[in-house]
Amino acid sequence: MHIEKTAAAGTLESSDCLVTVEPSASEIKLEIESVVLSQYGEEIRGTVLETLKSLHVQAASVHVQDKGALNCVIAARVEAAVLRAQGEGGQE
Template sequence: MKIIQPAFAGTLESSDLQVRIAPNPEGAIDIALDSSVQKQFGSAIEQLVRDVLSNMGVESALLEIEDKGALDCVIKARVQAAVMRAAETKQMEWRALS
């Protein structure tokens, strides 16, 4: 999926996260993560986000993520919603993440 416009999904409430996504003119995935559990889970959160982006076919995007302790299922859902909004699509090919 091609990211064509800025978009966001999520809130800054406890146990949630906010994902802001925009096109990246440099053609890469760039993730800026600010998490209340960054020391314990920062690398796992970033890897999960990269897995979701890969499964959705996103090859280029700028992401700013503010995490307030969200579970993996919430992280996946918020990233998917932000990508779909940024790509202006309403359909998604559902695949299970390993």
């Protein structure tokens, strides 16, 4: 999938995360802010990259603001943001 526009999904509530994706020229740029970054930073990174790969996203700038979300929540928010960046789904 090609990231056509900036889009976001999720919230900053506890156990959730806000994922913002933006177009990028040629690579995945990933930035993570998390209350549990030192403990789970690598796991979050792995979940985001795996989700992007499953959606065939090869170039995107991704910003994750995590509030202690489980992997299934992070994956859901990344997928929703990517789909919204295609012009599909509910809102930008």
